[in-house]
Structures are given as C-alpha cells and as structure tokens.
Amino acid sequence: xxxxxxxxxSLAVRAPQLTEWLAANPVDAIVLQETKLxxxxxxxxxxxxxxxxxxxxxxxxxxxVALLSKVEAQAVQKNIPGLDDEQARVIAGTVNGIRVVxxxxxxxxxxxxxxxxxxxxxxxxxxxxxxxxxxxxxxLLLMGDYNIAPEDRDVYDPIAWAGxxxxxxxxxxxxxxxxxxxxTDAFRLFEQPPKCWSWWDYRNLAFRKNQGLRIDHILVSxxxxxxxxxxxxxxxxxxxxxxSDHAPVIVELG
DNA sequence: ATGACTCCCAGTGGGAGA
Numbered sequence: 672x673x674x675x676x677x678x679x680x681s682l683a684v685r686a687p688q689l690t691e692w693l694a695a696n697p698v699d700a701i702v703l704q705e706t707k708l709x710x711x712x713x714x715x716x717x718x719x720x721x722x723x724x725x726x727x728x729x730x731x732x733x734x735x736v737a738l739l740s741k742v743e744a745q746a747v748q749k750n751i752p753g754l755d756d757e758q759a760r761v762i763a764g765t766v767n768g769i770r771v772v773x774x775x776x777x778x779x780x781x782x783x784x785x786x787x788x789x790x791x792x793x794x795x796x797x798x799x800x801x802x803x804x805x806x807x808x809x810x811l812l813l814m815g816d817y818n819i820a821p822e823d824r825d826v827y828d829p830i831a832w833a834g835x836x837x838x839x840x841x842x843x844x845x846x847x848x849x850x851x852x853x854x855t856d857a858f859r860l861f862e863q864p865p866k867c868w869s870w871w872d873y874r875n876l877a878f879r880k881n882q883g884l885r886i887d888h889i890l891v892s893x894x895x896x897x898x899x900x901x902x903x904x905x906x907x908x909x910x911x912x913x914x915s916d917h918a919p920v921i922v923e924l925g
Numbered sequence: 926a927t928g929a930c931t932c933c934c935a936g937t938g939g940g941a942g943a
Contacts, residue, residue: 680932680942683933684931707932732934780943837943872943873930873931875930877930913931916943
C-alpha cells in the first residue's frame with residue numbers, strides 16, 4: 672500500500688497537476704494541504720473520475736485539507752476534537768484499517784509572535800488527541816506539512832536558519848514530543864541522499880540551487896513501523912510549470 | 926537586504942506563506 676502527502680498551495684491552480692500526478696503515481700490514499708477552497712468549490716469529480724473517494728475540509732483563501740482514497744474513508748474527522756479552531760487544518764479517516772491523519776501545521780511566522788504561540792498550542796492539542804487515537808487504532812499515519820525541519824540536516828543552510836521559524840528549539844521539541852507518542856519519521860528509516868528537501872522557496876531560484884527545507888513528513892506508529900518498505904520525496908512535480916512550492920512525500924507499506 | 930515569488934482577495938496594493 673502507498674500513502675502520500677502534498678501541500679498543493681491552491682487546489683484551484685494545482686488540480687490538473689494533482690490528477691496528472693495521481694494517474695502516474697497511484698496511491699491508496701493522499702492527504703492534501705493548502706487547498707484554499709471553500710467546501711462548495713472542491714473539485715471532487717476530478718478525483719472520482721480517477722477512482723478516488725474524496726473527503727475535504729476547507730475555508731476561504733487560507734488553509735484547507737483533503738483526503739483522497741481508493742477505498743472510501745471511514746470515521747472521518749475534521750479538525751482536532753475539543754480544539755476551538757476556525758482554521759481548517761486537519762482531516763482524518765480510516766482507510767484499509769489504517770488511521771490516516773492529514774495535518775497542515777500552522778506556519779508560526781516568527782518566534783515570539785501570536786502565530787508562533789498558536790502553532791505550539793495547536794501541536795499540543797494535536798498530540799493530546801493523537802494519544803487517544805493511537806489507543807483506538809494503533810495502526811496510524813500522521814502525514815502533512817509540519818512546518819518544522821526536525822534536524823539541521825533537514826535545512827540547506829542550518830547556520831542561516833538557526834533559531835528561525837521551522838528550526839527553533841521549541842518547534843523541534845514539539846516534533847520530538849510527537850515522536851514520543853511512539854511515532855517514527857518514515858523518511859529516516861532509510862538511508863537517503865544528503866540535501867533532500869520537501870519545500871523550496873519560490874524566490875531566488877531556490878529550487879534550481881536546491882536550497883530547501885524538509886518540512887513535510889510521514890510519521891508512522893509502532894504497529895506500522897515493521898511494514899514500512901520505502902519513503903521518498905518526489906521532486907518531479909516541483910519542476911513543472913507553475914508548481915507548488917512543496918513536493919509530495921510517499922510511504923510504501925508492505 | 927526588512928528583497929527576490931506565488932497565491933489570494935481585492936481593486937490598480939497588501940497580507941500570508943515559509
């Protein structure tokens with residue numbers, strides 16, 4: 672089975688690329704972030720034509736998440752239960768017995784800002800909810816745009832980024848607290864080439880110079896870990912015309 | 926270099942993203 676995550680940065684713009692990618696890279700399920708669409712505008716028919724069921728949770732202009740799956744997702748959850756949050760950042764569903772949680776973590780803007788405090792609080796709420804979810808279903812994937820580079824090797828210039836947003840000690844500690852639930856970064860289960868990123872700034876020819884961050888992740892629960900066969904970042908869509916600034920991440924379970 | 930690009934909503938500029 673294959674599962675993927677992709678921050679598409681506007682599904683209105685990227686739907687053609689997404690359907691093209693899915694046709695070439697069929698997966699059992701994919702979670703999307705930054706759809707930036709109200710629910711009435713979600714292009715579910717595009718995906719149904721490819722054989723995917725769709726679940727979505729959007730809002731105007733910002734955020735927005737979705738879950739596409741070959742088999743219809745069960746027990747669909749939108750946002751974090753108990754967290755009063757106007758922002759559409761989470762969608763979860765059970766697919767083939769696996770609890771698939773798709774998340775668009777807050778950006779956080781800069782340390783010391785209100786948005787940064789919201790980011791940390793939001794991750795704390797996610798963690799508390801996932802602790803319960805893992806008890807209900809130990810076979811769980813947490814995938815999405817974490818907006819956190821967990822280690823210096825996930826940053827093209829760790830000195831320039833030291834203490835900056837995505838790289839602060841607080842964010843990395845929060846990432847490790849998710850790991851502490853019994854989750855594992857699937858990408859690091861395998862030997863990977865150096866300088867692998869999932870995001871490149873649109874500015875300054877960053878992709879051409881391979882100046883990026885690895886901030887999109889797939890964390891697998893202990894029960895799934897022995898089944899992980901591969902985890903890769905597909906850079907190819909970043910080379911397209913009008914690309915998303917993020918690349919998809921794919922995990923294979925066997 | 927407090928930039929650079931892209932997307933959005935708005936409206937001929939500005940916020941947000943990362």
